[in-house]
Amino acid sequence: MPEHTRLWSMSIVAMALLAIGAGRSLGQEGLVLDPELPNGGATGPFVVAGAPGDSKGLDELAKRVADLEKALKKADEKAAADKKKAASKPTFVLGGRMYLDTVFFGQSDTSRTALGVLNGSAAAGDGQDSVYFRALRLEGKGEMFDVFSYKLEVDFSGREDLTTSQGTVSPSFVEQVNFKDIYLRVKELPLLGNLSVGHYKEPFSLEELISSKFTTFMERALPVSTFVPARNAGVMAQNMLESERATWAIGVFRDDPNENLFYEYDDNGGWAVTARATWLPWYDEATEGRGLLHTGLAYRYLDFDTSGARFRARPETGVGPRVVDTGNIAGAADMSQLCPEVAFVYGPFSLQGEWIGAMVHRRAPHADAEFGGMYVLVSYFLTGEHRPYKRSEGRFVRIRPFENFFRVRDCDGCVRTGRGAWELAYRYSNVDLNDIEASVFGGTADDHTIGVNWYLNPYSRVMFNYVHSNADFIRPATLAGTAYDAATDVFEMRAQFDF
Secondary structure, eight states: OOHHHHHHHHHHHHHHHHHHHHHHHHHHHHSOOOTTSGGGGOOSTTOOOSSTTOOHHHHHHHHHHHHHHHHHHHHHHHHHHHHHHHHTSOOOEEEEEEEEEEEEEEEOHHHHHHHHHHHTSTGGGSOOOEEEEEEEEEEEEEEETTTEEEEEEEEEEEEEEOTTTTTOSSOOEEEEEEEEEEEEEEEEETTTEEEEEEEEEOSOOHHHHSOTTTOSSSSOOHHHHHHOOOEEEEEEEEEEOTTSSEEEEEEEEEOOSOOSSOOOOOSSOOEEEEEEEEEEEEEOTTTTSSEEEEEEEEEEEEEOOTTOBOOEEOSSSSSSOOSEEOOOBTTEEEEEEEEEEEEEEETTEEEEEEEEEEEEEEOTTSOOEEEEEEEEEEEEETTSOOOOEETTTTEEOOOOOSSOOEEEEOTTSOEEEEOOEEEEEEEEEEEEEEETTTTEEEEEEEEEEEEEEEEEETTEEEEEEEEEEEEEEEESSSTTSEEEEEEEEEEEEEEEEEO
């Protein structure tokens, strides 16, 4: 019990004793009490010692109350001083996460040959069974001076793929440290709401904005990994309506395809303006979101720098050959992207989908190019949980099982088990990176993913994903070129925890 609370309790008891003692004195002077009982008939734990009519006990209690009031005042003054001292410097909370992934590939010789053509070498088209840390992050976050918050997050599992960029004959990676969320935020500003400056995710795509700690599948859907920017340096304002039925966010960012030690220098562009708005037409207040309908729309305009544009993706796994790739798109000047999103939750059942389109404007004599993709996922909790939704940010957050996993033997020798939460999920996604009129042949891909998630508790889970991917493309980039068809099966598992 806090010190000031304990002192208040003691004060109340002391005042009660005074009142009882006063009542006793009154009884001795003006009431008829039983002379055969001790203390004139007054009994119980609050009897005041002393002879009848003697005020010595009352004086002692009064002194004790005065002492308690002094101690209480001193405790309040100390609590106020501690609060003032804490407000004069930032708080700090250490956190982190670990994902350990195991991946197995199933490919035919035809698939290896086709993906070898797409990825630049025969060896690069062969998916290798892998065990690796998908994420190994440490973060520090906190608040200061009531209206400021901050976050510093670094990932030690970063890898830069050198396979195609340097023309190696086999898959090659270099380990590196990646910057993730690193920002300073000012909260509760008039109109602007929260204003963030630093390196963080642009407000684009529901799937991308859901933390990887809470996503339904191990990897994000094909169109998200193909088109959606992850983290960039910039400034962003975000706010919500007082009813928490709608949110909005808009920011200006410097586009950078890497998340390693950030350094950009180029006066030929590379800036993006990104905005997102969400609306909840239906939210079941009584069940705190076990029923809801989410809608949203995001837009992004990017002025390319001299490095131009390129879109590519793997089949919803963190390693292995890519299944679509436009290569560098010549003459790319700027790009407009649009992303409508929808999600529906009804108890343990949920549905989510997005379409993402990209229009690349190119300098003459090149024709503009259009690309697109979509996904839809369904999930169901066998144990009855639902996907929690954070209304102030318009996204889904941490799953909390009704019962955490445990297995122990009780005092009677019986084994007791907590089952955790179990979720089944399916997702279909596709992406189309072909534009015949613009002479861009990046290929098309369709993924079917089945997932099983076992949530041991709110902070750890085990995931199982099976991905069947089909890719089609043409090389060389002409209609008369050779057509390739590649089917890939991916079996992957993840052990995950965060703190």
